[in-house]
Amino acid sequence: MALLEVRNLRTYFHTRDGVVKAVDDVSFDVEAGQTVGIVGESGSGKSVTCYSLLNLIPQPPGCIESGLAKFGDIDLLSLSEAGMRKVRGSRIGLIFQDPMTSLNPYLKISTQLIEPLQIHEGASKSEALERAVAELDAVGIPDPHKRIHSYPHEFSGGMRQRVMIAMALITRPEILIADEPTTALDVTIQRQVLDLIKERQEDLGTAVIFITHDLAVVSEVCDYVNVMYAGRFVERANVKAIFNSPKHAYTRALQKSIPAMQSKGKRLYTIPGLPPNLSEDIVGCAFAPRCEVKEGDPCCIDTRPELVELEREHWVQDCPGCLSARI
Amino acid sequence: MSYLELQNLTKHFTKRGGLLGMNFTEVKAVDGVSLTLERGEILGLVGESGCGKSTLSRLIMQLLEPTSGSVVIEGERLVDLPHSEIRKRRRDFQMIFQDPYASLNPRMTVFSTLAEAILTRHPNLASDRHSLRKAVSDLMERVGLDSRFVRKYPHEFSGGQRQRIAIARALATEPKLVLADEPVSALDVSIQSQILNLLKDLRDELDLTMIFISHDLSVVRYIADRIAVMESGKIAEVQEAEDLFKDPQSQITKTLLSAIPQIR
Ligand SMILES: Nc1ncnc2c1ncn2[C@@H]1O[C@H](COP(=O)(O)OP(=O)(O)O)[C@@H](O)[C@H]1O
Ligand SMILES: Nc1ncnc2c1ncn2[C@@H]1O[C@H](COP(=O)(O)OP(=O)(O)O)[C@@H](O)[C@H]1O
Ligand code: SF4
Ligand SMILES: [Mg+2]
Ligand SMILES: [Mg+2]
Numbered sequence: 001m002a003l004l005e006v007r008n009l010r011t012y013f014h015t016r017d018g019v020v021k022a023v024d025d026v027s028f029d030v031e032a033g034q035t036v037g038i039v040g041e042s043g044s045g046k047s048v049t050c051y052s053l054l055n056l057i058p059q060p061p062g063c064i065e066s067g068l069a070k071f072g073d074i075d076l077l078s079l080s081e082a083g084m085r086k087v088r089g090s091r092i093g094l095i096f097q098d099p100m101t102s103l104n105p106y107l108k109i110s111t112q113l114i115e116p117l118q119i120h121e122g123a124s125k126s127e128a129l130e131r132a133v134a135e136l137d138a139v140g141i142p143d144p145h146k147r148i149h150s151y152p153h154e155f156s157g158g159m160r161q162r163v164m165i166a167m168a169l170i171t172r173p174e175i176l177i178a179d180e181p182t183t184a185l186d187v188t189i190q191r192q193v194l195d196l197i198k199e200r201q202e203d204l205g206t207a208v209i210f211i212t213h214d215l216a217v218v219s220e221v222c223d224y225v226n227v228m229y230a231g232r233f234v235e236r237a238n239v240k241a242i243f244n245s246p247k248h249a250y251t252r253a254l255q256k257s258i259p260a261m262q263s264k265g266k267r268l269y270t271i272p273g274l275p276p277n278l279s280e281d282i283v284g285c286a287f288a289p290r291c292e293v294k295e296g297d298p299c300c301i302d303t304r305p306e307l308v309e310l311e312r313e314h315w316v317q318d319c320p321g322c323l324s325a326r327i
Numbered sequence: 328m329s330y331l332e333l334q335n336l337t338k339h340f341t342k343r344g345g346l347l348g349m350n351f352t353e354v355k356a357v358d359g360v361s362l363t364l365e366r367g368e369i370l371g372l373v374g375e376s377g378c379g380k381s382t383l384s385r386l387i388m389q390l391l392e393p394t395s396g397s398v399v400i401e402g403e404r405l406v407d408l409p410h411s412e413i414r415k416r417r418r419d420f421q422m423i424f425q426d427p428y429a430s431l432n433p434r435m436t437v438f439s440t441l442a443e444a445i446l447t448r449h450p451n452l453a454s455d456r457h458s459l460r461k462a463v464s465d466l467m468e469r470v471g472l473d474s475r476f477v478r479k480y481p482h483e484f485s486g487g488q489r490q491r492i493a494i495a496r497a498l499a500t501e502p503k504l505v506l507a508d509e510p511v512s513a514l515d516v517s518i519q520s521q522i523l524n525l526l527k528d529l530r531d532e533l534d535l536t537m538i539f540i541s542h543d544l545s546v547v548r549y550i551a552d553r554i555a556v557m558e559s560g561k562i563a564e565v566q567e568a569e570d571l572f573k574d575p576q577s578q579i580t581k582t583l584l585s586a587i588p589q590i591r
Binding site (some may be wrong): 188191254268270 | 584
């Protein structure tokens with residue numbers, strides 16, 4: 001049995017402009033120690049997918065319409081807030097693009113690091129402090145004995161990212177959810193943060209759900225990849241298969257559109273059109289209006305293609321157009 | 328004659344530090360930069376954050392007074408010109424920033440934003456609404472925006488579309504030099520290509536000279552003719568874009584190259 005099994009998750013927002021189907025029937029597994037990527041353009045529902053698991057969706061307007069998220073013997077989606085507080089920040093850690101989302105600017109790092117240990121594990125103050133210093137050391141903060149008594153703003157951007165990672169991992173969670181943790185960073189700092197996440201994961205055996213819009217980052221850190229489009233997963237496979245034999249038209253288009261993958265001198269390939277408005281009903285394949293595989297004659301316009309396991313552990317929406325196309 | 332020449336440009340800041348803010352340290356944000364740009368050229372300016380890229384661009388824009396050194400445009404040193412003349416020249420330079428949301432006025436429609444910019448170059452259009460409207464919709468189409476959205480506000484657009492509005496506003500004053508400071512760093516990878524194509528087309532159509540700033544060499548490679556790599560306020564190396572990738576000379580270039588995420 002997988003560490004986490006998400007089945008048929010649907011999260012909608014009931015707004016004045018209609019019902020936004022942010023996550024529309026998403027299922028996936030996370031095995032212990034594995035890194036599972038969720039990749040897709042802004043607004044495709046990556047964050048909402050993960051926040052739904054941790055009861056972090058504002059309700060209303062949000063509503064989890066259906067689904068199951070089995071984590072051991074509990075269902076995260078039906079947990080009370082009190083029950084969730086035992087999971088969030090202890091068994092499941094969370095890091096964000098902006099470290100200040102999880103760090104309190106008015107509290108010393110020491111206070112913020114030892115608090116979860118005291119709350120969740122009943123550790124004594126001196127023991128917690130000792131472990132906090134060791135954790136800062138492990139994420140590469142120099143001089144951790146001294147630096148632990150600093151405030152968040154006294155760290156540079158990259159160092160603050162490290163502090164956030166230390167805080168998320170100090171309770172030794174089974175799963176770390178990383179929501180675009182390197183998107184706002186310089187490439188050199190991004191490299192350091194990615195290496196750090198990988199290193200800590202190897203040391204601790206933590207599973208990671210890694211959210212990003214950047215396929216190149218996915219290829220560096222992930223074992224399995226879920227490609228998300230308009231609230232749905234359109235393809236899932238191990239990272240090699242996603243890059244070497246992508247099946248879905250969207251996965252291919254996404255790959256082709258990366259500037260770094262294209263040669264100089266030629267015009268850069270871009271995906272035509274825009275993602276659909278999620279408050280409008282999507283009948284059939286959500287990517288059909290932008291699909292270049294079936295020129296002039298997109299398939300799957302009236303029925304929604306189901307995810308099928310085409311090859312072992314390679315899932316893709318079951319569409320004749322996507323599956324017959326050659327690259 | 329080069330279009331733009333930077334002669335030993337330097338900018339030092341004094342920074343307060345220490346326990347009571349009593350210690351002053353000098354930051355050499357830009358430290359003796361010399362560069363030339365030909366008309367119609369796109370120069371990529373790359374380096375880690377804090378190396379002085381934005382400060383250098385603000386010096387060129389005349390938004391900052393250099394500590395020493397000078398900016399020469401078409402053979403004329405800007406410091407030698409009278410203030411009124413500098414102000415006129417400044418219209419020839421435009422900037423595009425990383426976060427169009429921060430640089431666009433949230434309470435102004437696309438129309439007011441672009442009309443305001445057009446009027447700085449063509450004040451006579453103020454009394455000719457018809458031509459002004461036409462100028463605005465031409466500009467929108469030029470940057471790939473549907474001119475039906477002319478009455479919308481910035482928040483009603485996606486990130487990529489907002490960057491197009493910011494680009495349209497920069498073009499409204501018919502600049503000769505465009506300084507783009509990390510214009511795609513906040514965008515989805517898939518949208519970056521659209522903006523890069525647009526900027527390159529505009530250079531070709533309008534014969535713009537451009538400085539394209541980024542921390543990411545892989546983005547600059549496509550758009551730049553030459554690339555200058557900056558480190559601690561200094562230019563570490565300048566090369567033709569492809570040569571820089573094939574044969575990096577400086578350690579910092581090698582570091583930046585190895586940091587690019589690779590698809591394996
Ligand atoms: N509080 C909210 N109210 C209404 N719509 C929301 C809310 N939060 C997210 N959404 C919508 O849900 C969709 C998915 O958002 P999100 O998961 O944040 O995308 P991603 O993380 O992939 O960029 C978007 O269309 C977004 O506008
Ligand atoms: N107004 C200012 N006052 C003091 N220091 C500044 C100021 N502007 C920039 N700096 C410093 O100059 C250096 C270069 O900054 P900047 O030009 O913004 O770099 P980049 O754009 O490459 O990230 C940094 O150390 C920064 O802290
Ligand atoms: S081929 Fe069919 S399923 Fe595949 S993207 Fe096109 S319309 Fe959608
Ligand atoms: Mg998100
Ligand atoms: Mg800058």
